[in-house]
Every structure is written in C-alpha cells, then in structure tokens.
Amino acid sequence: MTDLSPRSIPSAQFSRRRWLAGVAAASAAACLPRAWAAPAPRKAQIAITFDLEMSRHYPQRGMMEWDFRKGDLDQATKDYAVEAARIAKERGGLIHFFCVGRVLEQPDVEWLKHLSATGHPIGNHTYDHVYVLAKEAVETQFRFQRAPWLVEGRTAADVISENVKLATLGLKERCGIDVAGFRTPGGFATGLDGREDVQQMLLDQGFDWVSSKYPAHKAGEPMVDPGPDVFADIIRAQAEAQPYVYPTGLIEVPMNPISDVGAFRTNYWKRPFFLQAIREAIDWAIETGSTYDFLCHPSCMLVEDPDFEVVQQICDQVARAGDRAEIVALGKMADRVRT
Numbered sequence: 001m002t003d004l005s006p007r008s009i010p011s012a013q014f015s016r017r018r019w020l021a022g023v024a025a026a027s028a029a030a031c032l033p034r035a036w037a038a039p040a041p042r043k044a045q046i047a048i049t050f051d052l053e054m055s056r057h058y059p060q061r062g063m064m065e066w067d068f069r070k071g072d073l074d075q076a077t078k079d080y081a082v083e084a085a086r087i088a089k090e091r092g093g094l095i096h097f098f099c100v101g102r103v104l105e106q107p108d109v110e111w112l113k114h115l116s117a118t119g120h121p122i123g124n125h126t127y128d129h130v131y132v133l134a135k136e137a138v139e140t141q142f143r144f145q146r147a148p149w150l151v152e153g154r155t156a157a158d159v160i161s162e163n164v165k166l167a168t169l170g171l172k173e174r175c176g177i178d179v180a181g182f183r184t185p186g187g188f189a190t191g192l193d194g195r196e197d198v199q200q201m202l203l204d205q206g207f208d209w210v211s212s213k214y215p216a217h218k219a220g221e222p223m224v225d226p227g228p229d230v231f232a233d234i235i236r237a238q239a240e241a242q243p244y245v246y247p248t249g250l251i252e253v254p255m256n257p258i259s260d261v262g263a264f265r266t267n268y269w270k271r272p273f274f275l276q277a278i279r280e281a282i283d284w285a286i287e288t289g290s291t292y293d294f295l296c297h298p299s300c301m302l303v304e305d306p307d308f309e310v311v312q313q314i315c316d317q318v319a320r321a322g323d324r325a326e327i328v329a330l331g332k333m334a335d336r337v338r339t
C-alpha cells in the first residue's frame, strides 16, 4: 500500500472550490421562480472500455516486441479481461471491449465468446492494430516495417481498409460476434477531422460511429507526482471529449483522459493519482450531464491495478449517483448526437 490518501492529494482543494461554487449556484437558483431555474442536466453516460491488445513495456519495462504482435494476447491479459468483466457485471455495469483481430488465430477463443455471451459488446480494433492515418502501407504497422513484402505494392488506404474488414470477418466467423463499433489504434487529438476518406471507409464498412479522438491535456512530468494544474487540465479536457458528428455523418465518440498508458506507462503515476483523476472526471460528467469514456488496456492494468480497483471505483461511483448516471456501451453515447 502507499501512504497517499485522496485527501492528501493537492487537487482536493480544486474540487472543494468547484463544490463551493456549485453550492452558491444552487442557492441562487433556489431563489428564482421555478420557470427560471436551469433545467436538470441530462443523465451522465459513463463507459468502461478495454482495448484487447498487448502493450509495449508490459508486463516489464523494455518489452517492445508486442509492437509487432499486438494481437497475440497472453493468458494473464485474457484472464484480467474476463475477471474485470465479471466484476463490472456483478455491479450492474458492463465493459465495452475493442479487439485486435489477430488474437482470433489462437487455438482457444472461448474467453472472448464468453465475454460476448455475458453481455459485453466487442468492437473492432483492426486486425493488426494499424495506424489509420498512415500515408504509406509500411507506415501502418511495425510488423509491415519489419516485413514490408506483406504489403508490397499496396496503398495505405487498401491495407487499412482490409485490416478493418478482416477483424470484422474474423470475429463473426470464429466467434459468431457482430462487431459493436470501431476504435482506432492510437487516439488522435483531432480525431478523424479532415480525414473524410477514413470516415467514409468506416461508413462503407457499416460503422456509424468511431472512437478515435483523445484530446490533448497536461499530464505532468514523468516520475513527478501530478499537481493541481494537471488534474485541473484533465477536467478541462473533458468538454473536448464529447460525442459529435463529422461532415460525412459518421459519429465520433471520443476517449476521455486520462488513459492507463498515459498515466502509468508514460508518466509513471502511482495508482491513487489515476483513481483520483477518474473520480474527478466522472464527478464532472455527472454535474454536467456529459459522457465519460474511460480507456484502458488489460495488458497494462494487470500490472498497475491487479485488484481491479479502477473498475470497482467507477461502478460504485455511478451506482451512488442513482438516476443521474448510467454505465453504457459506446453506441448509446453515439445516440446522443444521432439526428
């Protein structure tokens, strides 16, 4: 255990200021005639999403080979995903998974069928974890940089389109799973803005929403405890991570900061800081009736959160909010902006 209690973390002051401001606003609203009071915020929508892939530097720092074998999930990662799903369901929630298709070549896929059969949606995360904004075919994946003959003579658009299609096909043929949406490998600060070609490719393959945007935000310095400015900036970025519609009609359902790899892998955060950032972001979503799409990777979380504290905290926080919040699949967030 660590000696960091949430109370000792600096941004508690920030939260208190926000709370006091909220009390003042509520008192002012109480003095107004009923017709003048602001409408109650919409019910907050909270999603827990796990990307089913291996992550570099896990389970040990220096482990880089996963870059070439993103979909070759090890047993510990699959076990973590299954147990997290069980815990979420036990608490009335669900986990929305995004699967790298190459895991479907493994001899046993019962764990994945089990996740789907127990009500957890499984989305497409491409077959090889390809970079969908790539301009050259070899740029789409480390595997193709090492073995360029696999994509010889092909365009990036062709490789990406096929990689998305193969994951959909594989999930259906091997597991009988109909994909629940698409998440891009990697998150982009501007989502798919300006990339109508990629938006159209996804629409053409039957997707009506994508999860690709991850807004820029402060995360502090690696190995330095995050201060109030970091927590405040993570809250600020929540408003930039709300669903919207692209000109093509495709819907964006962004990821909300901070992700597990951003906190733990890049910045070496201790778990209490991660739990605090998530708790404050969900408080913000509940206060404002917004969405919060939590992103993590079981391959990272099994090292950083072996006792599933994050999943339990999110489910319990949403349960405490009563009818002001609910845990949903990402498709339901897309419904908010569907015309």
Ligand SMILES: [Zn+2]
Binding pocket: 051, 053, 125, 129, 184, 185, 186
């Ligand atoms: Zn990924």
